Each structure stands twice: as C-alpha cells, then as structure tokens.
Amino acid sequence: MLSTEELDAYLEEDLGDDDDSNGIVPAVEAFGSIACKEEGVLAGLEEACAVFRHLGLTTATSFVDGQPLKKGDVVLEVRGSARDMMRGERLALNFLGRMSGIATLTAKCISLAPGVRIAATRKTTPGFRKFEKKAVKLAGGDAHRYDLSSAVMIKDNQIRVMGLESAIREAKRSASFTKKIEVEVESIEDAEKAARLGVDIIMFDNMKPATIKEGVKKVKAIDARILLEASGGITLENLADYARTGVDAISLGALTRDARWLDFSMDIRPLIISGHR
Structure with missing residues (x-):
C-alpha cells in the first residue's frame, strides 16, 4: 500500500517545483479513462487509484489486480479536475506499466513450469522493490526474500x-x-x-x-x-x-530485470467545452 509520504515523494519527483505544463490547464471538471493497449496481466491498479485519490479525484473500475487483460480493456475511469488528473497521469501509468509488465512475464513463466514455484530475486529497482515483488505475487509467483533479514x-x-x-x-x-x-x-x-x-x-x-x-x-x-x-x-x-x-x-532475476512494460494510455476529456455540455 502506498503511504502518503511515498505519494508526495513520487509526485514531487515527477512534477518538480514549477509545473507549467499542467499549471496552464484550467481546473475544469474532466473525465479520464485508462486503457490497456495489449494483452497481459493487470498489476498496479491499486497504486494508480491511490495516486488519483491523493490528488482529490474519484476513481471507478470493474477490474482487480491479477486479472488477465485484453487489448482495449478500460481498466480505470477518473473524474475531477483536469489539471490534477494530468498531474497524476504519468505516475499512475508508470505504476500500471511497470507492475503489469512484471506480472505478465511472471504468469508466462508459471505456465511453462507447472507444479514449481516461480520466485523473484532481490534484483529490483532501488526504492521500488515492494511494488515489483507485489506484481510477482499478483500473477501467482513467489516474492522470495524481501530483504537480507528475511x-x-x-x-x-x-x-x-x-x-x-x-x-x-x-x-x-x-x-x-x-x-x-x-x-x-x-x-x-x-x-x-x-x-x-x-x-x-x-x-x-x-x-x-x-x-x-x-x-x-x-x-x-x-x-x-x-x-x-x-x-x-x-x-x-x-x-x-x-x-x-x-x-x-x-x-x-529476469522477472524484474527483463520484464517489458505493458502499454497503457490515458484519455482525458473535459465534461464541459466552451460553455456547452
């Protein structure tokens, strides 16, 4: 689960101190949808929702992490300020893409080795280990050790x-x-x-x-x-x-080292355009 401190730090890393890219966007009500552009296994949905909710937006989904995806599946819908939605867009997509890529590769490995536990290693991205190992578990894999003390x-x-x-x-x-x-x-x-x-x-x-x-x-x-x-x-x-x-x-180590990101995209549209619904 993402803590408030982690969310603040991740957003600060992505937005910086002077975000004119989104600062110029009016805080109008908008609707956003995130779709998967290829088949795979979903992971990172909980984190993506947390990002948008942290920014004061509402989220809705009929999907759960660990679920198989088809090309074109809309995994998440978001409502609220267009400006804040754009501020959270890249961070949410990064969670989905990285974690779903790991989950997809893990599921592939499990299918090739029935009856054997498929486990991750400590070859993980510094600061992101718990999310990468979570993605392995969501696909049915084993997290192995989380740290040297385990x-x-x-x-x-x-x-x-x-x-x-x-x-x-x-x-x-x-x-x-x-x-x-x-x-x-x-x-x-x-x-x-x-x-x-x-x-x-x-x-x-x-x-x-x-x-x-x-x-x-x-x-x-x-x-x-x-x-x-x-x-x-x-x-x-x-x-x-x-x-x-x-x-x-x-x-x-390939589960985290070699996993290709799954491709997601977000479409954001205002609910009111030029004074008309």
Whole structure:
C-alpha cells in the first residue's frame, strides 16, 4: 500500500517545483479513462487509484489486480479536475506499466513450469522493490526474500571467505530459530555436504538441468524435507527443462530485470467545452 509520504515523494519527483505544463490547464471538471493497449496481466491498479485519490479525484473500475487483460480493456475511469488528473497521469501509468509488465512475464513463466514455484530475486529497482515483488505475487509467483533479514542465505562469497561448513555452523549459531537457512551450491558434492549439515533450502546455482536432476536425487536421499531451488541462467527458452529436474522452486532475476512494460494510455476529456455540455 502506498503511504502518503511515498505519494508526495513520487509526485514531487515527477512534477518538480514549477509545473507549467499542467499549471496552464484550467481546473475544469474532466473525465479520464485508462486503457490497456495489449494483452497481459493487470498489476498496479491499486497504486494508480491511490495516486488519483491523493490528488482529490474519484476513481471507478470493474477490474482487480491479477486479472488477465485484453487489448482495449478500460481498466480505470477518473473524474475531477483536469489539471490534477494530468498531474497524476504519468505516475499512475508508470505504476500500471511497470507492475503489469512484471506480472505478465511472471504468469508466462508459471505456465511453462507447472507444479514449481516461480520466485523473484532481490534484483529490483532501488526504492521500488515492494511494488515489483507485489506484481510477482499478483500473477501467482513467489516474492522470495524481501530483504537480507528475511532469511539466512549463504552464497558463493560467504563460502569463499568462511568455507561451507563454517558458514553453516555460524548461521545456525547466530540466526534466530525462526529463520530458514539456505545455501547456494555450484556442485553436487557441495549440495550433499550442505544436506548432511542440516540446512533448510539448497539452491542449485548456474548448473545444467541434467546435473540438477542428479543433485535432487542425491539430496532427497539424504533428507527429503530439504527444499530445493534452481537459479542462474534460466530463461523462457530453458525454463521447462529446469522445471522437470524435480526442484521445488525456480528463482529468476529476469522477472524484474527483463520484464517489458505493458502499454497503457490515458484519455482525458473535459465534461464541459466552451460553455456547452
């Protein structure tokens, strides 16, 4: 949910200190409609409504976030001051375009990997992470960690500095019992070692599907309760191959890094023109 402070900051960034572009527009009553120009999955509608309402406008919609869209669908109608409507237009469209693009790509990935969780990563836009991860969730994906405090993830750099056994041992000693411990591995041998050391999640990083499939069998033979994740180098083209390896989840930086914005446009018309209705 957008806070008042966030709305003020986003609007200040877009409008600046001397907005003559919209300052010249009379504060006449107007009607605005936002339409989607291509198929996709809707996300960012709640945020778009919040932008316009923050500016004193009224909104109406029959759509909900997470809903499939067809080309031409009018997702939002707005009434109120033409000047304020134009002030909120770009910010609202940016939320819709960016978040719907992520949701659309996430839904595509889910369709290619039935039965496997599709998860985001922390490869997000600074200051916009919660909205990008929300878009993933709206499409049926998994947000993964929101920040470094959400779980303990032992990655390659920690392992190089500390060693695998030492890193896992220290994580178990210092982290809360409520936090899961995940280890990123680049070989089947390290996956087996991590499994014997009692971690909660093992991530196969930048490994080929055939190798991961073998690793899944060996880890499950040690402890079937361990959750298994694949990540690194996974694309739309090879996603189905990774889904067939037996992992529980696949995380893709591409969900936020490579998502193309969905195209929306806003049409604004005055309710009264030259004194005539």
